[in-house]
Amino acid sequence: MEYDRAYIGDHVRRYVKPYRAELEAPLLNAFDALATSRKLPMPKLAKLASGVSDEKASVYETCAEFLGEVAEGDARALNLIIELSQSNRASIRHNALLCLTAKHDPNVVGVVIGRAIRDKSARVRRKAADWTQRLGLRTMEGDLVEALSDEKDAGAANAMKAALLSFKGRE
Structure with missing residues (x-):
């Protein structure tokens, strides 16, 4: 990720938190984990996946970006993307595609x-x-x-x- 934490924090507070406040901490934890090459705990990964399933574009796009980047080095996150891609809901299958990167x-x-x-x-x-x-x-x-x-x-x-x-x- 090419942004600094202050920028990401501001983005999350402005575009995600008003709709899904519970995603603020997992998104910031994901940013920190990416910066330090740490693995996120499964409950935080599941929160990101729930954000990818959201109907609000600012929420699902932000969560898809983070889940996709985390999945570049974490098979558990990639498995969540695969699960999302098999959802019964077309909107979730669509959003799962946004998680995919050239590094997967x-x-x-x-x-x-x-x-x-x-x-x-x-x-x-x-x-x-x-x-x-x-x-x-x-x-x-x-x-x-x-x-x-x-x-x-x-x-x-x-x-x-x-x-x-x-x-x-x-x-």
């Missing part, structure tokens, strides 16, 4: 994104295509081509096309 196990990322590209929710499919592009996941090119051939939602189709075009530009 590529096999796990491939499975999560691959499932999301074929999700029943167009919003999840759109975000999966977007995240495929952002993470530069050329390995997903075949999955995108196949999914695009069946895609009925214009927004998801456009996101898939954009991801495929971005791979062509990187050749």
Whole structure:
């Protein structure tokens, strides 16, 4: 994370605490743990995951950023992301994708994104295509081509096309 603690503390107090006050301490603990390469206790990881499940964008985006970074060095956090990606709620499956980073196990990322590209929710499919592009996941090119051939939602189709075009530009 490229920010200092004062900035993060201010962000959490302004954009998360008004909606989910109980997430302030776990988020700041996560920041401290990342700065010192310590592992977070499982209850704090679970709190971050509950924040990823929130409906409020400022809450789920902040928690997804932290859970994703923690998961770069903690398999327990990565397992929580996998669990979130399998939720019955499309909004949670969408938010789980926001946790994925280029530093995660590529096999796990491939499975999560691959499932999301074929999700029943167009919003999840759109975000999966977007995240495929952002993470530069050329390995997903075949999955995108196949999914695009069946895609009925214009927004998801456009996101898939954009991801495929971005791979062509990187050749």
